[in-house]
Amino acid sequence: MSGKLLRVGTVYIPVTDVARSAGWYADQLGAEVSYRDEDKAIVNLAGISFFLVKAAEGEHSNFVDRHGEERFSLTFEVDGFDALEALHAEFSDQGIRIGDIEDRGHAGRNFVFADPDGNRFDVWSELSPVYVRSSV
Template structure:
């Protein structure tokens, strides 16, 4: 079978206030704005092969998250990679961001935690590198 898809281009995130969200994503996550109009913006990490973030202002109250009915844990749809998980966790707390429990699997020295953007989209941060990402 021919392979038509080679990577993720953008991740689309619903927001209620585009200006506030642009400020939050650029100042806290280090993204840069590459396009903007009245109701949408494209942000990038400016790294080869890394998907962009497409912010879409909407009145819809649907947010990014799902409940794992096997263990009743809410999951993020997006996990951002950081090589300094503890430092990023503490930085977000200092900035007043709502963060979840810091989870580490000491056997593999990997872990992560959830955090919310201003609209309640559940995001994640982890230090796990998947095969083919390096």
């Protein structure tokens, strides 16, 4: 089965206000908005298209693990701890809801941030080896 699924092309994110969310992703995260109507927006960020889809109030992409902790379903990567610290400080200055930089017992460090609808995302200080190899 190796090699059949080549990459993630699209991630769907539930939002309550498409225009507000598209603006937030563009302004706060530097995403490019390539399409928007009243039901969805397509924003391009980190090599992936995110479909921001109008959803019912209170919907989000998070889930609760078996220990009762609310979790994210997506991790972004940055190139090293200095980049992680700089992004953490930038997000803090922008007023984005962020968690502390964490040591989770594996290589690198992480922090979590949330969009206006409470969709949580992780940021990791390590680039995946496949990405490092493909960018050389």
